[in-house]
Amino acid sequence: MSMNQGDLRKDYTRASLDPEDVDPNPLEQFRRWYDEQRSVTAGEPNAMTVATATADGRPSARMVLLKHWDEAGFVFFSAYNSPKGIELGENPRAALLFYWPETERQVRIEGTVSPTNRQEAADYFHSRPHGSQVAANIARQSQIISSRTALEQEMAELTAAFDGRKVPMPDTWGGFRVFPERIEFWQGRPSRLHDRVQYTRDASCWQIVRLAP
Numbered sequence: 001m002s003m004n005q006g007d008l009r010k011d012y013t014r015a016s017l018d019p020e021d022v023d024p025n026p027l028e029q030f031r032r033w034y035d036e037q038r039s040v041t042a043g044e045p046n047a048m049t050v051a052t053a054t055a056d057g058r059p060s061a062r063m064v065l066l067k068h069w070d071e072a073g074f075v076f077f078s079a080y081n082s083p084k085g086i087e088l089g090e091n092p093r094a095a096l097l098f099y100w101p102e103t104e105r106q107v108r109i110e111g112t113v114s115p116t117n118r119q120e121a122a123d124y125f126h127s128r129p130h131g132s133q134v135a136a137n138i139a140r141q142s143q144i145i146s147s148r149t150a151l152e153q154e155m156a157e158l159t160a161a162f163d164g165r166k167v168p169m170p171d172t173w174g175g176f177r178v179f180p181e182r183i184e185f186w187q188g189r190p191s192r193l194h195d196r197v198q199y200t201r202d203a204s205c206w207q208i209v210r211l212a213p
């Protein structure tokens with residue numbers, strides 16, 4: 001089967017971005033764009049792609065939800081024994097990617113990854129809906145399972161087992177913090193002459209440059 005999408009194209013006209021106008025701190029610039037996206041989207045502005053790689057360089061990517069960010073990094077939660085968790089264990093570097101179509105923007109973040117401490121993970125874990133807490137105790141993420149019925153059976157058994165009790169946070173569940181070394185803001189512009197502003201971390205401050213589209 002061959003599917004040609006060559007004539008599917010859109011011109012980007014909504015806004016511009018200039019290195020002279022951005023905030024000197026990329027986290028503040030991210031907050032500005034995040035708030036603008038949040039005000040116009042019906043979707044999840046915190047949905048991001050996380051790219052990881054094995055120690056021998058085989059990449060993989062998947063969506064997760066950004067739950068928190070500050071000067072220490074960008075935090076998401078997952079299973080440490082999932083494929084992404086295992087890859088981050090052997091190669092603690094990741095790339096995060098936000099695509100925000102309503103504002104015609106992309107943000108790319110690259111950096112080093114460390115686990116959050118257990119208390120931070122537990123605080124978030126116990127703030128989640130009860131069903132999500134129970135589900136985190138179900139069979140290991142990304143393993144092959146026999147059927148939807150078996151999954152629902154396991155959920156029912158765990159729900160009964162934890163009835164009236166605080167749901168325990170599995171040892172294998174927790175947060176990942178991506179400490180950014182490079183952050184790039186991309187604003188779509190007409191005729192593919194997009195605006196791209198890159199921040200790279202220097203010893204004491206962030207270097208800001210414009211990149212070719």
Ligand SMILES: Cc1cc2nc3c(=O)[nH]c(=O)nc-3n(C[C@H](O)[C@H](O)[C@H](O)COP(=O)(O)O)c2cc1C
Pocket residue numbers: 044047060061062063064065066076077078079082083084085141142
């Ligand atoms: C919008 C969206 C948000 C998601 N958020 C998370 C998340 O925060 N944590 C998580 O472990 N998986 C999340 N997932 C599921 C992952 O994409 C993925 O299927 C799962 O984590 C297994 O990934 P792995 O096999 O690469 O470890 C999300 C999926 C989507 C589509």
